[in-house]
Amino acid sequence: MPAVDTRAKVNARAKLVARADGSTSHRKRHQIKLDEVAKLDYLAALPRFSTPGPALKAAGATPSQLARWREEDGAFLAAERQVREGIADELEREAVRRAFRGVRRPVYQGGLLAGYLTEYSDQLLMFVLKAMRPERFREKSEVSVNPIVKVVAGFDPQDVL
Numbered sequence: 001m002p003a004v005d006t007r008a009k010v011n012a013r014a015k016l017v018a019r020a021d022g023s024t025s026h027r028k029r030h031q032i033k034l035d036e037v038a039k040l041d042y043l044a045a046l047p048r049f050s051t052p053g054p055a056l057k058a059a060g061a062t063p064s065q066l067a068r069w070r071e072e073d074g075a076f077l078a079a080e081r082q083v084r085e086g087i088a089d090e091l092e093r094e095a096v097r098r099a100f101r102g103v104r105r106p107v108y109q110g111g112l113l114a115g116y117l118t119e120y121s122d123q124l125l126m127f128v129l130k131a132m133r134p135e136r137f138r139e140k141s142e143v144s145v146n147p148i149v150k151v152v153a154g155f156d157p158q159d160v161l
Contacts, residue, residue: 010056039076046083047090092128099125 041059049055069076102118129137
């Protein structure tokens with residue numbers, strides 16, 4: 001999304017907030033605009049960095065601002081969740097690619113490139129199978145409980161069970 005459109009949306013939202021509360025000062029409106037710009041910059045940077053820390057740094061924001069945004073702005077929280085889902089989809093695609101198509105690694109002999117070897121990840125393949133077919137590939141464990149009840153003077157264990 002072009003920066004001009006983003007800035008226009010931020011300005012429009014700040015005007016609506018200011019109009020809703022006629023007592024809002026110019027300084028407060030300016031801070032609201034800066035906060036909205038930082039939110040949009042963070043959401044734009046998040047897919048590039050995949051984690052909040054670097055995305056916040058790129059947006060010029062702090063972790064405490066992020067916590068406040070998440071708490072006070074439901075639309076922001078929904079947008080962030082959507083971006084995170086996109087990141088998770090990308091990670092899943094990469095895991096599947098590495099499991100099925102592998103990763104080409106260079107092989108050297110005598111200091112010269114002799115060719116490439118494709119390595120596959122059995123571990124990633126198992127994770128993908130467990131996620132997509134948990135009923136068939138999950139870890140199976142059985143738990144059985146054998147109650148052992150000790151007799152205590154003046155206490156009937158059947159009352160508890």
